[in-house]
Amino acid sequence: MLSMESKIAVFEKLYALWLREFKVFLRERSRLVASTFTPLLWLFVIGTGFGSVATLSSGSSIGYQKFIFPGIICMSIIFTSVFFGSYVIWDRKFDFLKSVMVAPVGRGTIFVGKALGGMTSSLIQAAILLLIGVLIGITYSPLGMIEVIVIVLLLSFTLTSLGLAIGSYMQSLEGFQLIASFVVFPLFFLSGALFPLDKLPQWLTVITSVDPATYAVDAMRIAVLGIGSKPFVFDMVIVLVYAISLGAIGAYSFGRMKAV
């Protein structure tokens, strides 16, 4: 058991690590602009383009653009979170990581601090997209907003953990990007962000069901549009299980990461 004093100390250290990530995020405007631009491209170009030919399941009054909107929010979280892992490699390149590791801070704390930074980035991205959602005629309920925040935090923790775990093993940015792309695109395409999953052939259904983003997208659709194929709580439990598992893997990876 940690004493009260050391609990406060851990909290302060987490705050410091988070603060650093947050300030860097705020100062790197280009990062924010670039990572907001891609989802908008999907929403307005793919959403409008495919919207003109795609017909969703009968009886649905929601257009294709609105249908993919929750998926696009998840997409932005997937990309932001996984690629956040590349900052471990940056930190190592510039020796900042070494300066943190030589401080009396546990590896688990460093991991969580970093993950909090990634979650904050995702939350800000999601908030921007939610505002843009108003433009395409989405209306939000207060409960829906709370649900969205919970989904964003859980999904981004899950995938930031994954990104950080990958980053902790990689030496080069190029290597990281290669591996991360292998992870990110299947996560996104198999999540049901762009199409309903209920009419897929069975082999594809099996694959989509192991993708944590599938459940986040479904939950997001319930929170934002009020439609979904599975119960909200069921989705959230699955995402939570992934969050805990990948969080543990991430913390373990940080623990065995070499300092120099």
Place this chain on the structure above:
Amino acid sequence: MIKIRNLTKRYENLTAVDDINLEIAKGEVFGLLGPNGAGKTTVIHMLATLLKPTSGTAIVNGYDVVTEPGKVRSSIGIVFQAPSSDDMLTGYENLKIHAFLYGVPSYEREKRIQSVLELVGLADRQHDEVKKYSGGMRRRLEIARGLLHKPKVMFLDEPTLGLDPSSRGMMWEYVQKLVKEEDMTFILTTHYMEEADRLCNRIGIIDQGKIIALDTPANLKKLIGGDIVKIKSKSYPDLENLKKLIYIRKIELIDGEIIMYVDNARANIPDILRHLEAEYVEFRSPDLNDVFLKLASKNLKESVEGGYMERYAQYGK
């Protein structure tokens, strides 16, 4: 303050640090010298708990680096070879984050940050982003960061590499001041012999993972034996005759110049000149470069900074 016991670091096909034993007292400034790849940084990294020894251990400020890394980390400050501050943040922000990480109590945080900024002369630039700092300022910020939590031991890994002479002088002043006022213990690695000579009470020369010499700078220089006299003779010199002179310890002919190791060169050069007709004469006291070259293996010549060693390399042969 530091006790190193059989410290060893082995990689697959390389022994980076080979069974080192060493004690460093409180308030001492200890210099680790050695060619690139000799194991200096590896020793520092093990003492700073960043690297696990293959065998052996070290006690830093009473704590074992292998079994009590957390307590060791709280006791030490470190300045790495390359600046490690986040250059997207301001100097102040970097210090604030590290004050939290080191658990500097909240009532002292601001005061400490300002006092270390004051010490390294960065108080007026504290709210600029580090990317706008010069190399010297970055290095000073590292020093400030290392001092935030009032460490008992400070490690400086080539602290003045790439700094201009005035920044280097400043760095030396901080070290001397901190030893005097805070009784801090320093371990530094350097390639600048002048720096080691000026700052360090004791020097360990490390080569291929082993400490091959350990003494005060003055005693190390005595190993060379006498002043170094270089004479270009107009005619072919009669070395046999010169060798009879009692104050000449060693004599060599290199590239047409006579190199002699001479006791009290200032007084004896006139006598030497009676034995040969000189085109020119140079003489100097031995410095740590000579010691370094005499002791360390041949492959080190290329490693030393600034071409200075190249010019004097011939003396060491």
